[in-house]
Amino acid sequence: xNQAQATLHTARLRLVPYADEHYPLSKALxxxxxxxxxxxxxxxxxxxxxxxxxxxLLKSCTYLPGFGTWVAYAEGxxxxxxxxxxxxxxxxPTKPTENFxxxxxxxxxxLLREHWGKGYATEGSKEVIRHxxxxxxxxxxxxxxxxxxKPSRKVMEKLGMKHVDTWFNEYPTPPPGIxxxxxxxxxxxxxxxxxxxxxxxxSV
Numbered sequence: 001x002n003q004a005q006a007t008l009h010t011a012r013l014r015l016v017p018y019a020d021e022h023y024p025l026s027k028a029l030x031x032x033x034x035x036x037x038x039x040x041x042x043x044x045x046x047x048x049x050x051x052x053x054x055x056x057l058l059k060s061c062t063y064l065p066g067f068g069t070w071v072a073y074a075e076g077x078x079x080x081x082x083x084x085x086x087x088x089x090x091x092x093p094t095k096p097t098e099n100f101x102x103x104x105x106x107x108x109x110x111l112l113r114e115h116w117g118k119g120y121a122t123e124g125s126k127e128v129i130r131h132x133x134x135x136x137x138x139x140x141x142x143x144x145x146x147x148x149x150k151p152s153r154k155v156m157e158k159l160g161m162k163h164v165d166t167w168f169n170e171y172p173t174p175p176p177g178i179x180x181x182x183x184x185x186x187x188x189x190x191x192x193x194x195x196x197x198x199x200x201x202x203s204v
Contacts, residue, residue: 064100
């Protein structure tokens with residue numbers, strides 16, 4: 001079922017495989033305090049941390065054929081607006097770079113703040129999930145965020161993903177709001193095929 005990472009298309013977006021040339025986009029996202037409010041440490045990343053994220057995104061495109069990170073170019077914009085991912089999920093969490101599960105994947109995205117509220121988050125995510133089920137033969141796709149991150153939870157709900165878990169971790173430098181926990185949402189192939197992922201147009 002696996003294939004080389006493909007360029008994906010929606011009505012308004014062209015999603016291309018993440019490459020080294022996309023580092024400026026990654027840096028702009030990682031160093032925006034609003035974008036990072038509910039991610040990682042809950043603060044903008046340093047230059048060194050941003051480079052580590054960039055390297056991780058590049059590696060995400062190499063673990064399994066067809067999986068990886070895509071950068072989106074929107075109709076009418078010459079510069080990229082954000083990235084989306086289908087991450088290869090290790091079978092053993094203690095060995096994060098080997099023995100990947102080809103039946104499931106974690107999805108997520110980061111979108112430049114000036115493009116929020118235009119429906120791109122949902123539009124791009126729908127296409128990435130479609131690729132996961134139709135192109136890669138996945139059985140499930142899941143996403144995770146902080147409980148207090150209502151916009152991201154709304155996007156996952158509009159994708160037909162269901163809340164399946166809430167958990168609480170301790171962090172050396174806890175981001176604001178983490179005391180309310182973290183949540184996982186999931187959609188299965190059967191749910192996607194049944195059309196339960198469909199929803200009215202969204203501004204998210």
